[in-house]
Amino acid sequence: xxxxxxxxxxxxxxxxxxxxxxxxxxxxxxxxxxxxxxxxxxxxxxxxxxxxxxxxxxxxxxxxxxxxxxxxxxxxxxxxxxxxxxxxxxxxxxxxxxxxxxxxxxxxxxxxxxxxxxxxxxxxxxxxxxxxxxxxxxxxxxxxxxxxxxxxxxxxxxxxxxxxxxxxxxxxxxxxxxxxxxxxxxxxxxxxxxxxxxxxxxxxxxxxxxxxxxxxxxxxxxxxxxxxxxxxxxxxxxxxxxxxxxxxxxxxxxxxxxxxxxxxxxxxxxxxxxxxxxxxxxxxxxxxxxxxxxxxxxxxxxxxxxxxxxxxxxxxxxxxxxxxxxxxxxxxxxxxxxxxxxxxxxxxxxxxxxxxxxxxxxxxxxxxxxxxxxxxxxxxxxxxxxxxxxxxxxxxxxxxxxxxxxxxxxxxxxxxxxxxxxxxxxxxxxxxxxxxxxxxxxxxxxxxxxxxxxxxxxxx
Numbered sequence: 001x002x003x004x005x006x007x008x009x010x011x012x013x014x015x016x017x018x019x020x021x022x023x024x025x026x027x028x029x030x031x032x033x034x035x036x037x038x039x040x041x042x043x044x045x046x047x048x049x050x051x052x053x054x055x056x057x058x059x060x061x062x063x064x065x066x067x068x069x070x071x072x073x074x075x076x077x078x079x080x081x082x083x084x085x086x087x088x089x090x091x092x093x094x095x096x097x098x099x100x101x102x103x104x105x106x107x108x109x110x111x112x113x114x115x116x117x118x119x120x121x122x123x124x125x126x127x128x129x130x131x132x133x134x135x136x137x138x139x140x141x142x143x144x145x146x147x148x149x150x151x152x153x154x155x156x157x158x159x160x161x162x163x164x165x166x167x168x169x170x171x172x173x174x175x176x177x178x179x180x181x182x183x184x185x186x187x188x189x190x191x192x193x194x195x196x197x198x199x200x201x202x203x204x205x206x207x208x209x210x211x212x213x214x215x216x217x218x219x220x221x222x223x224x225x226x227x228x229x230x231x232x233x234x235x236x237x238x239x240x241x242x243x244x245x246x247x248x249x250x251x252x253x254x255x256x257x258x259x260x261x262x263x264x265x266x267x268x269x270x271x272x273x274x275x276x277x278x279x280x281x282x283x284x285x286x287x288x289x290x291x292x293x294x295x296x297x298x299x300x301x302x303x304x305x306x307x308x309x310x311x312x313x314x315x316x317x318x319x320x321x322x323x324x325x326x327x328x329x330x331x332x333x334x335x336x337x338x339x340x341x342x343x344x345x346x347x348x349x350x351x352x353x354x355x356x357x358x359x360x361x362x363x364x365x366x367x368x369x370x371x372x373x374x375x376x377x378x379x380x381x382x383x384x385x386x387x388x389x390x391x392x393x394x395x396x397x398x399x400x401x402x403x404x405x406x407x408x409x410x411x412x413x414x415x416x417x418x419x420x421x422x423x424x425x426x427x428x429x430x431x432x433x434x435x436x437x438x439x440x441x442x443x444x445x446x447x448x449x450x451x452x453x454x455x456x457x458x459x460x
Contacts, residue, residue, distance in 0.1 A: 009152035010279030016156035016163075017278050021271040023167045028264060029331055031182065034174055039121075041256035043179050044247060044263040046110060046125045064141060066365060067225065068148025069285030081209055084145040084201065085216040087225060091141050095134035103127055121179065128183025135190035142197040146204070148285050154200055156278075162193035235373035242380040246403055249384035253391035253399060258338070262400065265342035268327065272320040273350040276313040277357045280305065287365030298362070299424045305358045313354045321347035342400050349404030353379075356411030363418040371421070375414030382406035 031040050064087050071080035107126045111119040146155040170185030177184065202210040243266075251259045283305060290298050320327075324343035328336045356375070363372055383406040391399030419426045 009156070009281070012153040012156035012160075013278035013281065014275055016159045017271060017274040019160045019163050020274070021268075023163045024267055024271060025331060026167055027170055027182070027185070028267070030171065030174065031179075032332070035178060037257055037260045039179055040263060041251075041260035042122050043125070043182055044259060045251055045256070046122055046129050046179075064144040064225070065148035065281075065285050066288045066367075068145055069150070069288040072149060073289045077205060077209060079221075080148070081205055082216050082218045082221050083225065084141065085210075085214040086218050086221045087144075088138070088141045088214045089217045090222065090225075091138050095137050099130040099134045103130060106130070125179055125183060128180055128187065132183055132186035132190060135187060135194065139190045139194045139197065142194060142201055145201050146197060147281055149201075149204055150285055150289075151204065152281050154204075155197070155281075158193055158196045158200065161196065162189045165189055165192040235369055235376050238373060238376040238380050242376070242383060245380060245384040246387060249388040250391065250396075250399055253388050254396045258396050261336065261339050262342055262396070264331065265324075265339050265346055265400075268324075268331075269317070269320055269343055269346040269350050272316045272347070273313075273354050275316050276309055276354045280309065280357050280361060283358060283361040284365050287362055298422075302358055302362055302424050306355075309358060310355055313351055317347045317351040317354065338396060341397050345397070345400045345404045346407075349407035352408030353411040356415040359415040359418040359422075359424075360411075362422055362424065363414070366422055368418060368421055371414050371417035374417070375410035375412075377410075378413060379406045379410035382409070 028040065031043070064083060067083045068080045071077075071083060103126060107123040110122045110126060143155045143158070146152065146158075166185040166189035169188040170181050173181030173184045175181070202212070247259060247263070250262055254262075283301075286301065287298060290301065321344040324340045324347075325335055327343070328334070328339045332339060360372055360375075363369065383403040386402035386406065387399040390402050416426060
């Protein structure tokens with residue numbers, strides 16, 4: 001079976017997520033110490049509000065990695081380039097226009113969502129949050145192109161460097177500009193990533209084929225991207241709405257202070273989930289490539305990935321819940337029962353969600369979107385609706401319990417139905433899963449021994 005750089009990509013994806021986790025810890029702890037819990041709640045709410053700009057996306061970057069991988073599998077580098085440049089031109093236009101149009105409406109709207117004494121501060125953050133959000137979605141196109149070229153490892157290295165730029169900018173700017181410094185940090189992160197990623201893509205494909213400034217917009221390719229992308233983007237929009245809808249509902253049901261605690265618990269568990277899911281970003285182009293050349297190998301890759309990711313997911317996410325009391329002391333300065341409870345509940349929900357990631361990518365690679373959409377609908381509608389209802393009746397813990405249940409139920413539905421339609425077994429047998437894991441351990445052990453022998457010979 002072709003490796004598709006999966007191991008190297010997985011290692012760098014873990015490094016990327018670990019770096020992002022450290023950055024998140026530093027930034028949130030710094031904001032809490034400098035500006036207080038209420039300010040962190042305001043920042044969370046503003047990000048949730050400005051993310052509604054995603055409604056203007058026509059799906060230019062959605063599924064781009066799949067098209068790039070298929071074009072390169074057919075040895076059509078020009079078509080792969082045109083897919084990327086068409087998507088890039090489209091997202092630049094969409095998010096520039098959307099940011100300009102939505103600045104005033106969102107500035108007015110956010111004032112209705114926060115207490116009167118914080119309204120002006122929240123409104124002042126909107127332009128920076130929108131600029132950051134626009135750059136983030138332009139950046140997504142180029143990073144997807146690298147993933148489609150089977151170089152998710154390069155994507156992770158770039159994200160790692162840009163995260164350092166974000167932290168440095170925020171630490172410098174927050175003392176002088178307050179929460180605006182957080183916005184400037186995110187802008188710096190995306191700007192650095194865009195510059196490095198584009199130069200990397202040009203070198204990877206060929207500087208003689210890819211211009212310094214993108215100019216190859218192909219209407220036929222746009223229609224192809226649009227046709228698949230709109231279906232996928234609709235599913236992504238539903239998924240993307242989960243976080244802002246849940247946070248808006250929690251702010252209304254439980255208040256800004258509780259939202260700030262939820263924000264920290266949510267980000268913590270999400271980082272642990274990313275440790276599991278980020279290495280799988282290379283699966284979409286790998287499944288697409290195999291579907292073109294060797295479809296009989298798809299099931300084996302799915303089984304192998306699911307077995308290894310299940311072991312990693314259980315370890316990473318349940319450990320996050322178990323260590324949440326210690327993390328509370330380190331991050332919040334003392335034990336916070338609400339933070340610990342939120343973290344434990346979210347760990348269970350995101351664990352079930354993470355186990356569905358291989359089937360999710362398999363569906364995308366096959367052009368199958370409807371069951372991904374169905375899972376997103378359950379999660380995105382169930383979390384804020386049931387959360388608000390139970391949160392008002394029984395308090396914040398009940399709210400987060402409903403959020404966790406919605407996360408798990410949506411992922412289970414998607415996994416079962418995608419596997420059925422793709423004619424892939426839902427999961428390997430226990431003996432098969434253990435065999436896959438033992439083979440992986442044996443391979444890693446042999447690799448380590450080989451490297452140690454080489455190192456020993458070099459010293460001699």
